[in-house]
Amino acid sequence: MTVQAAEEYVLGVLPKLGVNKRRELVRLVYEIAKRDGAPFSEILPAQKNLNFESAKKQLLARRYPVNFKTAAKDRFYLPKLELSPALQADLTPRPFYPKTVYIETSVQDSELAARVRAAFPNAQFKETDGKTQVGSPNFSRRLDTLLIHREKYDFLKPCPCSCAAACCGYNLINLGFGCRFECEYCFLQQYQNLHAVLLPANLDEFLNKIDGASFRKGPFDRPRIGSGEFTDSLVFDDLTRYSQKLVPFFRARPQLQFEFKTKSVNIGGLLEAGGCENVVVSWSVNSAKITDTAEHFTPGLSARLAAACEVARAGYRLGFHFDPVVIYDGWQQDYARTVEQMADTLPKDKVAWISVGTLRFSRELKKMIENRFPQNTILDGEFLLDFDGKMRYGDSQRKEVYQFLLPLLRKVFPHTHVYLCMEDPRLVQSF
Ligand code: SF4
Structure with a gap:
């Protein structure tokens, strides 16, 4: 067709x-x-x-x-x-090995630059002044280019959420841009205009900005700061080793809590850094069908839960994000099975929070998804233009999801904060 x-x-x-x-x-x-x-x-x-x-x-x-x-x-x-075949995602499995690595002049001598040189000896290395545009015109070729740079502006900011959605008071620290997984719904496909992986080499400067900054805390006991907005927080951690600095930093600041958000099982750095009560390691979870068919190259649910158990044993707390929940024939049984698997596997007293959000996307992202993944099934649902200009399932379908999942999660995890993400404030109030 x-x-x-x-x-x-x-x-x-x-x-x-x-x-x-x-x-x-x-x-x-x-x-x-x-x-x-x-x-x-x-x-x-x-x-x-x-x-x-x-x-x-x-x-x-x-x-x-x-x-x-x-x-x-x-x-x-x-x-x-x-639909343009030239835009289709390349789903051939391969390790992350950039062809070209750009290192900004000011971070040539950084620890990260040294590690990158050792990790990719066959890549072509180039020095850049940070002003020249790098990367491919095609998002699907973004992994060919790695840029190690000095972040100058985007250290800390409130989560932009969605202009009219209920806010959970989240704060973001921007540790990288770009990801090597290929989730069909990922907003970076449409949002990322520099098609490369960007990793900042000046983590110390980020951390210096935290002391003295004021943070929102939303409905939580302490402000939450997270790093998984523009990349997966751990997918490159064996290379960046950010965890080695972040964990001790937040261990010394128990009035804050830091969240790593991931789908990866790249937890070696966390285990090495030792556990920390106010560091929460969160996994995005979904039904097996969505993980298997729409989250390309990511570890499956069992692997994610096994990694969660390991970091919990090391002393971290856990978070989970049912996001995005996708509606299809039989979704209830499939999501219930995921909750059951979590209940059977996880130490419940270690689960700090669980969020739930249904699939949503901008109009531009819809076009990108259908071009990059023409065989996708995630767009087969009924998406309508919504209160904030995004596309979502209609109110009745979203309510059905929340009425099904929230009581189930609250029953299984009675001491966990279960909340809705990026939702219409009217809907949030009723849950
Ligand atoms: S893991 Fe997150 S950042 Fe990476 S492709 Fe999937 S949705 Fe995007």
Whole structure:
């Protein structure tokens, strides 16, 4: 099935449509055919009095069976469907080994630069003044380039969350940009404009900014600072060894808590640094189906939970993020199985917090996902334009997820703070 075939089919059934109307029907026909595996002729049969309005109505009803009758019509987002094979993600497994490593002049003698030189002897090394643009024009080639730099601005900031969503008071420390995993929903695909992996060599300068800074704490007992916004917090830790500085730093500041957010099992540095009560190591968790099909190159749930048990034994506390929860046939059983596996495996008294959030994305990210992962199933759900301009499942479907997962998690982890992430404040209040 191709976009061109969908275009030709719609043109054949309704030859007199203008460009914009045809564009909407092509998208609907294509998305339904992809989701249902049905031929176009069954989705939009040629009928005698078929016109744009009747065709769109029947296609919307089939594409959005839960929301068609209740959602305002401007919440269905139907942009032109454009798929470019050149943008597809490369899902061939390979180790992280950049072809070119740029090191900024001011950090040439840093510990990180030395480690990188030793780790990638066959890479081409170049010195940069930090002003020249590096990296590939194609996001899928980002791992070819590594930039070791001195971060000058983006040390600490409040979590940008989503402009109108309920805020949990999170604070961010920006330890890197770019990731070697390929999660189909990752916002970096659309957000990252420098297609390379960036790692700052001046961690001490970051830490110097923390003392004296004021932090929000939201509904938690102490301010939370985390590092997993623009990269996975641990995926490069064997290279960066940031954990070796972060853990002792926060051990000496028990009034704060620091969170590593990861899907990796790269915990050697943490074990070496020794445990720490106010350092929380958090794993993103999901149903096995989503982990296996949409989080490419990441370790599976069992491996993540085994790593969590190890760091808990070393003295760290744990966090988990059910994010993004994806709705599909049978999601309840699959997510319940994940909770069951967590309950059977984890030391419950060590789990500090668990967040839950359903899949959401910007309009631009939707286009990126369908280009990079044309076979994805995560976009098959019913996503509507929402209160903050993002696309989300409708209110009733999100409520269903929260009504299912929150009581279950609170029952299994009665001493854990379970909360919603990036949600409509009205919805948050009801949970
Ligand atoms: S682990 Fe996080 S940062 Fe890495 S690809 Fe997945 S979502 Fe993106």
